[in-house]
Amino acid sequence: xxxxxxxxxxxLEERHGKELQKKFASAAVAVCGLGGLGSHIAFALARAGIxxxxxxxxxxxxxxxxxxxxxxxxxxxxxxxxxxxxxLKEAAPYVEIKTYCEKLTEKNIPQLxxxxxxxxxxxxxxxxxxxxxxxxxxxxxxxxxxxxxxMAGLGSGNAICTRxxxxxxxxxxxxxxxxxxxxxxxxxxxxxxxxxxxQTVLRLLAGExxx
Amino acid sequence: xxxxxxxERPVQGQxxxxxxxxxxxxxxxxxxxxxxxxxxxxxxxxxxxxxGDVIEVVSFVGGG
Numbered sequence: 001x002x003x004x005x006x007x008x009x010x011x012l013e014e015r016h017g018k019e020l021q022k023k024f025a026s027a028a029v030a031v032c033g034l035g036g037l038g039s040h041i042a043f044a045l046a047r048a049g050i051x052x053x054x055x056x057x058x059x060x061x062x063x064x065x066x067x068x069x070x071x072x073x074x075x076x077x078x079x080x081x082x083x084x085x086x087x088l089k090e091a092a093p094y095v096e097i098k099t100y101c102e103k104l105t106e107k108n109i110p111q112l113x114x115x116x117x118x119x120x121x122x123x124x125x126x127x128x129x130x131x132x133x134x135x136x137x138x139x140x141x142x143x144x145x146x147x148x149x150x151m152a153g154l155g156s157g158n159a160i161c162t163r164x165x166x167x168x169x170x171x172x173x174x175x176x177x178x179x180x181x182x183x184x185x186x187x188x189x190x191x192x193x194x195x196x197x198x199q200t201v202l203r204l205l206a207g208e209x210x211x
Numbered sequence: 212x213x214x215x216x217x218x219e220r221p222v223q224g225q226x227x228x229x230x231x232x233x234x235x236x237x238x239x240x241x242x243x244x245x246x247x248x249x250x251x252x253x254x255x256x257x258x259x260x261x262x263g264d265v266i267e268v269v270s271f272v273g274g275g
Binding site: 033035036037038122123124125126127129130131133134137138147148149150151152165166167169171175176177178179180185190 | 239240241242244247248249251252267269270271272273274275
């Protein structure tokens with residue numbers, strides 16, 4: 001039996017404290033890209049009781065995603081937005097989830113991300129990472145952006161860190177480990193980076209602004 | 212001198228676009244911060260680095 005909304009909220013309050021849970025519950029966080037980073041960020045935030053998640057990805061679940069992303073084998077072929085929403089709801093049934101199955105462009109970024117307090121960049125393509133960073137930080141100056149660069153391969157997990165680049169821009173990852181034919185993405189290291197991003201979101205909501 | 216990613220460099224007078232190209236950065240894969248503010252890509256060509264500027268070039272690599 002699924003617990004009631006009140007029971008779930010009380011359980012979160014007991015673990016996180018009333019005041020903090022109120023901040024989490026009233027926050028809206030956007031996750032741009034629902035791959036290895038984004039699907040894990042979304043899970044961490046949903047479990048923490050973030051009030052509203054805005055999930056954005058144009059892609060479908062592929063067999064090549066299953067080594068590191070929060071999807072199941074029987075979800076292959078489905079839109080990532082819908083599949084992830086379903087999986088998140090199993091863990092956190094009362095989180096409000098808005099999905100956009102589309103590609104972020106210079107035109108729709110301001111509109112789709114408008115209601116988010118904090119935006120997580122979780123793309124795999126470096127040009128999209130740079131584009132989103134540029135757009136959010138120049139057009140939406142009141143938002144916080146938590147971005148990622150460098151988490152491929154099996155280098156030390158200790159190299160993954162969070163850096164505060166500007167007042168509203170945090171960058172997670174080791175900064176250098178690029179995905180390539182020789183260097184793939186491994187679930188554990190990608191999760192480390194995703195965890196840094198989710199942790200930065202929770203810290204910002206708690207009023208902690210250091211990296 | 213211009214402080215770029217923590218190091219003083221004598222590159223005043225160059226545009227941001229020139230500097231990125233000469234140092235091997237791919238402009239579509241970076242974000243540039245100038246004196247604490249993000250510098251939009253459309254302004255790379257017209258922005259001339261000045262003595263005392265503090266620049267941070269954030270380079271993105273693929274994977275996610």
